[in-house]
Amino acid sequence: MPADTSASQSSEKSFPFIQHHGAVKGVTGSCHQLWLTPEDSLLIDCGLFQGAETSGGGDAGADALAVQFSIDSVRALIATHVHIDHIGRLPWLVAAGFKQPIHCTEPSALLMPTVLEDAFLVGIKRDKALADRFVQQVGKHLVGHRYKQWVTLVERADLICRIRFQRAGHILGSAYIECDINYPKEKRSRRIVFSGDLGAPHAPMLPAPKPPWGADIVVLESTYGNRLHENxxxxxxxxxxxxxxxxxxxxxxxxxxxxxxxxxxxxxxxxxxxxxxxxxxxxxxxxxxxxxxxxxxxxxxxxxxxxxxxxxxxxxxxxxxxxxxxxxxxxxxxxxxxxxxxxxxxxxxxxxxxxxxxxxxxxxxxxxxxxxxxxxxxxxxxxxxxxxxxxxxxxxxxxxxxxxxxxxxxxxxxxxxxxxxxxxxxxxxSAHADQKGLVGFITGMRHGPQEVRLVHGDQAAKAELATVLQAQSAKKGREVSIIIPTE
CATH class of the missing domain: 3.40.50.10890 (Rossmann fold)
Structure with a gap:
C-alpha cells in the first residue's frame, strides 16, 4: 500500500488534498485537514486521543493535546458527530486561536455544548464558570444544519466549496460529509466524502446510513474493517x-x-x-x-x-x-x-x-x-x-x-x-459498521471513488479491509487506489 506523504510535501501537491492529524495510528483522535488552496482549508473533526494512540507524527496523544499544526488557513471546522474522539480537542483548538464557524447537524448542535463542557471540566480545569464561558464562546460559532441540505462555505471567482450532511447512523446527529469543491477558472471540480463513524445496519434507534451517489475520494473509517457483526x-x-x-x-x-x-x-x-x-x-x-x-x-x-x-x-x-x-x-x-x-x-x-x-x-x-x-x-x-x-x-x-x-x-x-x-x-x-457495511458504503455508490483513504482503525483492520475493498471493486469493474495514511 502506498503511504500518504502530503503533510511533508504540501507545496508539491495539487489541490485539493488531505492531511491527517489523527486517527492514523488507531481509532481515536480523528482530525483531517482538507486543503482547498495554499491559503484555504477545512478541518473535519478535532478529537481526543485515547489510550496509547497518537497522531501520525507522534507529537500528539492522550498526554499531549496541544494543536501542533497551523490553523491560519482553516476557514471552518466541520464536526461529523459529538463523540469526544471527534470533537474533544476543541478546547485546545480554541486555545490555539480558532474563531471560525463550527458546522454540524441540528441534533449535534444541541448535544455539543454538554460534550464540550465535560471535555473542558475533565481535560482543562474543574471550574464550572470558566467552562461555561468556554461553551458560550464556542456557541457563538456553532451552526446546526439539516441533513441533505447543501451549505456554501466559500464562494469566490477562483473557488466554490459547499458541504452536505448525510445520516451516518452512528449516534443521534452523526453524519458523513460530502464536500463539493469547484475551481471555476480551471473548469474542474472534485467531490470528497468523509465517512466520520458509520453506524451498523438495523441499529434500534437510528436509520441505517445509505451510500452517497458518488465521490472522487473517500476518507473511510475502518474500526471493524476485519470483523462481521452478528445480526x-x-x-x-x-x-x-x-x-x-x-x-x-x-x-x-x-x-x-x-x-x-x-x-x-x-x-x-x-x-x-x-x-x-x-x-x-x-x-x-x-x-x-x-x-x-x-x-x-x-x-x-x-x-x-x-x-x-x-x-x-x-x-x-x-x-x-x-x-x-x-x-x-x-x-x-x-x-x-x-x-x-x-x-x-x-x-x-x-x-x-x-x-x-x-x-x-x-x-x-x-x-x-x-x-x-x-x-x-x-x-x-x-x-x-x-x-x-x-x-x-x-x-x-x-x-x-x-x-x-x-x-x-x-x-x-x-x-x-x-x-x-x-x-x-x-x-x-458496536455502533460502528462492520466490514460488510464499510465495503457496501463504497461499492454501493453509483459513481465509485478513484481513491479510498483508510483511517480510524487498527493496522490489521485497515489491511484486511483494503484487500476486500480492492477485490469487491474489481468485481464491479472499478479501479480504486486504496491508501493507508501514515501521517
Missing part, C-alpha cells in the same frame, strides 16, 4: 442470555459504555427485554424488579436530551412511544447522580447478593465511575463485566478484555487488581 436478533438473544447467566451468580453486571449513543441503545434494548418478559410471565422472570442502574451523570443528561430529539429517531422507536412505552425512561431504571450516592451504590452492590445491571462510564474504563466498580468487584467471581464497544490499545478496558479470561490482572490508578469476575465481549453491539 440484531441474534445479538439481542445473546445479550439477554449473557445477562441472565451473569445475574444467576447473584452479582452485578458492569457494562462500561460511552455517554452518548451506546448508553441510550442499551437502555432501549433492556426496556424491550423487560417488556417482552413481562408479557410472558412477569413473576417467574429473572427480570422482574431487576434494577437497571445508570450511574453516569453525563449519560443521564444525554439520555434526557435524546428524549427531546425524537424527530430524529427511527420509525421503530417512535412507534414504541406511540404505544405508551418509554424506551429511555422505564420504571426499573434508576439513576445515580451525586458522588456520595455513587459510593453508596458501589459499596452496596459489592457486599450484597442482589443482582443488578450497572451501566457506567467511561466506555474504555480509563476514567469515570466505572473504575470504582472495577476496583470493588473485579476480584469477586460473582460479578461480571460485559463489553459492548471497542476497547483501544493501552486502555484498561482492552487489558480486562484480553487478560480477564486468563485470570490475569489490570492496573487501575497505578495498582494491580486480579480479575476473577467473568468477562464477556458482545461485538454485535
Amino acid at each position: 440484531r436478533h441474534t445479538r439481542r438473544a445473546r445479550f439477554q442470555k449473557v445477562l441472565e447467566s451473569a445475574l444467576a451468580d447473584g452479582g452485578t453486571v458492569i457494562i462500561p459504555a460511552f455517554s452518548i449513543g451506546r448508553t441510550q441503545e442499551l437502555l432501549y434494548e433492556l426496556e424491550d427485554i423487560i417488556t417482552t418478559q413481562a408479557k410472558k410471565n412477569a413473576q417467574k422472570s429473572p427480570w422482574h424488579d431487576l434494577p437497571i442502574i445508570l450511574d453516569a451523570p453525563l449519560a443521564t443528561r444525554f439520555t434526557k436530551l435524546y428524549r427531546q430529539l425524537k424527530p430524529w429517531w427511527a420509525q421503530e422507536a417512535l412507534k414504541r412511544v406511540t404505544q405508551g412505552r418509554k424506551p429511555l425512561g422505564f420504571e426499573q431504571l434508576l439513576t445515580v447522580e451525586t458522588h456520595a450516592q455513587h459510593q453508596a451504590m458501589v459499596n452496596r452492590l459489592a457486599h450484597t447478593r442482589q443482582p443488578a445491571i450497572v451501566i457506567t462510564g467511561s466506555g474504555m474504563c480509563n476514567a469515570g465511575r466505572v473504575v470504582n466498580y472495577l476496583k470493588a468487584m473485579l476480584g469477586d467471581s460473582r460479578h461480571n463485566v460485559v463489553f459492548v464497544g471497542y476497547q483501544a490499545q493501552g486502555t484498561p478496558g482492552r487489558a480486562i478484555q484480553q487478560y480477564g479470561p486468563q485470570g490475569g490482572y489490570v492496573e487501575l490508578d497505578g495498582e494491580r487488581y486480579p480479575i476473577k469476575a467473568s468477562v464477556y465481549t458482545l461485538g454485535g453491539y
Whole structure:
C-alpha cells in the first residue's frame, strides 16, 4: 500500500488534498485537514486521543493535546458527530486561536455544548464558570444544519466549496460529509466524502446510513474493517442470555459504555427485554424488579436530551412511544447522580447478593465511575463485566478484555487488581459498521471513488479491509487506489 506523504510535501501537491492529524495510528483522535488552496482549508473533526494512540507524527496523544499544526488557513471546522474522539480537542483548538464557524447537524448542535463542557471540566480545569464561558464562546460559532441540505462555505471567482450532511447512523446527529469543491477558472471540480463513524445496519434507534451517489475520494473509517457483526436478533438473544447467566451468580453486571449513543441503545434494548418478559410471565422472570442502574451523570443528561430529539429517531422507536412505552425512561431504571450516592451504590452492590445491571462510564474504563466498580468487584467471581464497544490499545478496558479470561490482572490508578469476575465481549453491539457495511458504503455508490483513504482503525483492520475493498471493486469493474495514511 502506498503511504500518504502530503503533510511533508504540501507545496508539491495539487489541490485539493488531505492531511491527517489523527486517527492514523488507531481509532481515536480523528482530525483531517482538507486543503482547498495554499491559503484555504477545512478541518473535519478535532478529537481526543485515547489510550496509547497518537497522531501520525507522534507529537500528539492522550498526554499531549496541544494543536501542533497551523490553523491560519482553516476557514471552518466541520464536526461529523459529538463523540469526544471527534470533537474533544476543541478546547485546545480554541486555545490555539480558532474563531471560525463550527458546522454540524441540528441534533449535534444541541448535544455539543454538554460534550464540550465535560471535555473542558475533565481535560482543562474543574471550574464550572470558566467552562461555561468556554461553551458560550464556542456557541457563538456553532451552526446546526439539516441533513441533505447543501451549505456554501466559500464562494469566490477562483473557488466554490459547499458541504452536505448525510445520516451516518452512528449516534443521534452523526453524519458523513460530502464536500463539493469547484475551481471555476480551471473548469474542474472534485467531490470528497468523509465517512466520520458509520453506524451498523438495523441499529434500534437510528436509520441505517445509505451510500452517497458518488465521490472522487473517500476518507473511510475502518474500526471493524476485519470483523462481521452478528445480526440484531441474534445479538439481542445473546445479550439477554449473557445477562441472565451473569445475574444467576447473584452479582452485578458492569457494562462500561460511552455517554452518548451506546448508553441510550442499551437502555432501549433492556426496556424491550423487560417488556417482552413481562408479557410472558412477569413473576417467574429473572427480570422482574431487576434494577437497571445508570450511574453516569453525563449519560443521564444525554439520555434526557435524546428524549427531546425524537424527530430524529427511527420509525421503530417512535412507534414504541406511540404505544405508551418509554424506551429511555422505564420504571426499573434508576439513576445515580451525586458522588456520595455513587459510593453508596458501589459499596452496596459489592457486599450484597442482589443482582443488578450497572451501566457506567467511561466506555474504555480509563476514567469515570466505572473504575470504582472495577476496583470493588473485579476480584469477586460473582460479578461480571460485559463489553459492548471497542476497547483501544493501552486502555484498561482492552487489558480486562484480553487478560480477564486468563485470570490475569489490570492496573487501575497505578495498582494491580486480579480479575476473577467473568468477562464477556458482545461485538454485535458496536455502533460502528462492520466490514460488510464499510465495503457496501463504497461499492454501493453509483459513481465509485478513484481513491479510498483508510483511517480510524487498527493496522490489521485497515489491511484486511483494503484487500476486500480492492477485490469487491474489481468485481464491479472499478479501479480504486486504496491508501493507508501514515501521517
